[in-house]
Amino acid sequence: MLGTLAATTASAQDAARIQSKVLGDDNQPVLVQFNAEGKKALQGLSGDQVLRQQLGLGNADQMVQRTAETDQLGFTHQKFAQYYQGIRVEHADYTVHSKAGAVESISGDFEKIQGLNTTPSLSVAVALDRAVAHVGARKYMWQTNDADAASFRPTGELVVVRDARVENGPLVLAWKFNIYAAAPISRAYVYVDARTGAVVLQDNIIKHAAATGTFATAYSGTRTIADGTTSGGYFLREGTTRGLGIETYNCRKSNSYTSAVDFIDADNNWTAAEYNNTNFDNVAGDAHVGAQATYDYWKNVHGRNSYDNAGAKIKSYVHFDDVPGGAGYENAYWDGVRMTYGDGATRFRPLTALDVCGHEIGHAVCEKTANLTYANESGAMNEGLSDIWGASIEAYAVASLGFTSGGVKAKSTWLIGEEIDKQQAALRSMSDPKSLGQPAYYKGQYWAATTSSPSNANDQGGVHTNSGVLNHWYYILAVGKSGTNEGGGVYSVTGVGIDAAAKITFRMESVYMTASTTYAQARTYAIQAATDLYGAGSAQVTAVTNAWFAVGVGAAAGGGTTPPTSTTYCTIKGTSQSYEWIDLVSLGSISRTSSKDAGYYNGTALSTSIAAGSSQTISFSAGFTSTAYTEYWKVYIDYNKNGVFTDAGELVVSGSSSSAGTLTGTFTVPTTARSGSTVLRVLMSDNSATSSCGTFSYGEAEDYTVNITGGAALTGGIASLTGGDSTPLGNELARTLEIYPNPATDVVRMVLPGNAEATSVVVTDVRGARVTNVAFANGTLQISSLAKGMYTLSVSDGQKVFHQRFVKQ
Known part of the structure; x- marks a missing residue:
């Protein structure tokens, strides 16, 4: 077959400033690292200016800063959300990583958008009807008698999102709704195409552990608990010792949170004689100490104050049943607000296990950091990360907090849900995923097909199956392993221990991952996280790289056994x-x-x-x-x-x-x-x-x-x-006015074509009336005195007049 040689544009100057660049499947950069020359060139630029320059943002693109945090290594991470013509681009976020005032790298997911119509032809009311019909529940939370029912009524938000019905589908304008169903229980963001009315994506907020139920229930023996006093004695409400508190309630086999009551004990000695009954009331203690142990793990190992790093209260509800008085609810979940545990039935014992608790609150951590979309590869890693935290928290509680096994089965770090599962060894095995029907190799045996139409019927594209690859990577990284993988590659990994493995993984998740991260990108981010923590070429970086090779993602460190060591290539x-x-x-x-x-x-x-x-x-x-x-x-x-x-x-x-x-x-x-x-x-x-x-x-x-x-x-x-030549990038001047940030709160900065100087600046409102309460100097327009709304900016360079709209927020 004849090949083609096509010359496109590239900037030698930019390349000279970049140490390395990794591109995603859409050919947009997911990680860019700068060398000394690049860091110097970026000095003095704000984070949004760096992104505008490096990502080649157009006039319609805006990057709005969401957070800025400085970690224990001295890195400052400015996280930006992408907007297009003032509309949020879902799952598109980018981070600028700096140290000592110098930009070290940028990473994330950027969507290149051109010519997208941002005017909806479908009303929000009609779109909501489509979303509700798509969910198809018998009853919704806003239809219940709960006191806070009205707060769950969905309101639509206009966003740009990728149509997930086809692989690498197009970006569309959509209405986004938070749909919370009461019967059967579900909660998800549902995206309705604002022009066609089709549901293009469902991103579950409630993340079930399996189709028939979630992870484990564990009995941890007699534990010392922190609780509180009430008029009737003692109740399971810890005050502010751990963040804003840890609280555990009794749903009394109903599906109502507002009618839930406290567990109360007269003498604060919650004995087995009182609570190990046919109602399984002793599991309230498991939920309570599980939440406390989870908080302690995040605080003591990762320096994180609760799941949101702001001390958020952790509430747990046990004895929940989606059908009041039913046969038993075989599930546990985090719904974005609280932990909910069923009592199980034929498949599970009560689902308040320590690793289940750690797993579910792990979803809350993910929501506040990477916010991985709950479908296909990103959803599999969302589940895998929660398994990783469930295992790590269980290991921490046993080693550091003295937890013991008090249930039918013993605790096992690398089995997930082992103590609650009545039918098999566990839900999943991190050390041997294939023994329980999960893949241990990327797209290898037991890999579930990803899908353009993720749903509960296909496990959102195999999220609970394909998580086995990330689980096994973590196990190999922590413990070490040697062997031959399914691709025929010989590997040998020296384990770094669970503590180092956890720190690398959490930095990968919290600093580098974004909503749409793939397995290949996770490898890049994990290697970078290990490099940040332990240095380039360190034993930890080598172990991370080789563990990914072992599970079929990327090559071994330094080539390693890729190709096999028996193959020697000419120099x-x-x-x-x-x-x-x-x-x-x-x-x-x-x-x-x-x-x-x-x-x-x-x-x-x-x-x-x-x-x-x-x-x-x-x-x-x-x-x-x-x-x-x-x-x-x-x-x-x-x-x-x-x-x-x-x-x-x-x-x-x-x-x-x-x-x-x-x-x-x-x-x-x-x-x-x-x-x-x-x-x-x-x-x-x-x-x-x-x-x-x-x-x-x-x-x-x-x-x-x-x-x-x-x-x-x-x-x-x-x-x-064969092929031809083209003009190198940088020789051609921009021919439009650039303004940023947009939306803006205090100032709007502008760049004219060819960096020309502005000779006049006029701002008009939506009526076309000229606005006078603004000031312009040195390329910056002061807009703090403007009312919120949309305005038109007209700028002249003395020869031509350029127009751009901006939003004051």
């Missing part, structure tokens, strides 16, 4: 980089920009997966000192994994160009290429005769790892590469 190196070098290689999740690498770069620690029989596009570009010379490009893949690139079909791209822009080459992976990890070699030389081995005069070579899936042996042909 290759360019002698001189005085005039030209490789400054970009991008294929799938591999995306690296660089300056000179002394003739060779070993990038085998970076990897991507390519399927046998698939068509692939690789991007690359040359950096030049001054003159752009004709360079000869060759891309090789060792399809049969025999250590050489000279077999038929292994030269996959070949061609020449004198472009400084980004070039692309296309090739088809042979259907008989061998499955597993192998080497991708990219070569750029001024000599067309340069081969895949040895030294050559001018240019560079770089090696990376590709993981071939669905293959067997070797066949295939050569793809050639």
Whole structure:
């Protein structure tokens, strides 16, 4: 198959300031790290200015700061929410990471939007009817007799969201509703297309542990509890010793929270004789001490004050039944406000287990940090993170708080829900996921198909199944493991211990992850988190990387056993980089920009997966000192994994160009290429005769790892590469007025085309009337005195007049 070489634009100047850049599936950056030159260039810029520059924001794009926190390592993390024409872009958030006033990196998810119509044609009332019909409950919380019922009536918010009905679906304007159903119980954000009325996404707020129920119930023996006094004796309400308090209530086998009552004991000696009864009243103590232990874990291990880091009160309700007086509710959940526990029935014992409590409050932590969308890969990691916290909290409580096993089964750190499960060993196993029907390898055995229509029927795209990959990664990272994975890769991981593993994982979740994070991005973020905590090249970074390789996500550290250690590749190196070098290689999740690498770069620690029989596009570009010379490009893949690139079909791209822009080459992976990890070699030389081995005069070579899936042996042909030149980025001036932030509260900053100076500035309101109570100086418009609303800004450079709308909030 013939390849194509297309020259696009790239900025050599920007590339020289970037240490590394990782692109997501949409070709937008998910992590950008800056070198010393880049940090210097960004000095003095505000966080939103950094994002505007680095993400190439247009006039309709705004980044609005949500939070700014400084962590124990001295990093300040400014988190921004993306808006388009003043409308929130759901799940699109970006963070600027700084230290000592210098921007170290940026990370997150940015949606590139162009020409989206932001005027709804569907009223909010009609959209709500569509959302309620989609949920299809018998009764909703606002229809109950609870005192706070009215507070649950949904109000619509206009947002931009990705249509989840198709993979990588389009961005649409949608009405967002928080729908809380009372019978059967559910709570979710439901998104209704504001033009067609179709439900394009459901993101569950109540995150059940399984289709038939949630995680475990644990009896922890006799525990010392913190509670409070009342007129009738003592009740399960701790004051403000732990944040704003820990409280536990009795739903009395009903589905009403407002009619729930306190458990009261006369002498504060809650004995088994009193509470180990047919009503399972002793589980109230499990819920209470479980919440206390969970709070203590987050506070003492991670320095976090409750799930929201602001001391939020933790409320637990036991003896809940969605059908009052029914057979027993086989579930437990966090609904965004409180913990709810059923008493179980045929499958489960009462669901107040310690690891269940830690798991469910883990969802609350995720909601306040990464806020991972509860579907497909992001939903699987939402569940996996909660399992990780459930296991970690159980281990912490046993080791540090003296918890014992008081129920039918003993506590086991790496089993989830082991004490509540009546039918099998546990709900899930982190040490051996496949023993309970979960995958231990990314898209391997037991992997549940992701879906464009996530629902409870398909477990929201396998969230409780595919979480096994993250669970097993965490187990391997903490404990260590050696073996051969399902891709045929030999791995050996030295465990870092559960404490270090937890700190790395929480930094990955709280600092770097965003709502739409994928498994591949989680690997990038985990490695970065370990680097932040323990340093580049540390044993912890190596363990994190190799643990991901073990579960089929990316390559081993430094190439490791990818390819296997028995395969040795010939050396290759360019002698001189005085005039030209490789400054970009991008294929799938591999995306690296660089300056000179002394003739060779070993990038085998970076990897991507390519399927046998698939068509692939690789991007690359040359950096030049001054003159752009004709360079000869060759891309090789060792399809049969025999250590050489000279077999038929292994030269996959070949061609020449004198472009400084980004070039692309296309090739088809042979259907008989061998499955597993192998080497991708990219070569750029001024000599067309340069081969895949040895030294050559001018240019560079770089090696990376590709993981071939669905293959067997070797066949295939050569793809050639042709193409042309294009204008390098930076030579073309913007032709529109840029204003930011938008929406704004106090000031609006503006940049005219070509950085021209403004000669006049006029602000008009929605009636077209000129506004006089604003002041303009040095590119900044003071708007603090304006009333809230939309305005039009007209700016002249003396020759042309430019118009932009902005929102004062």
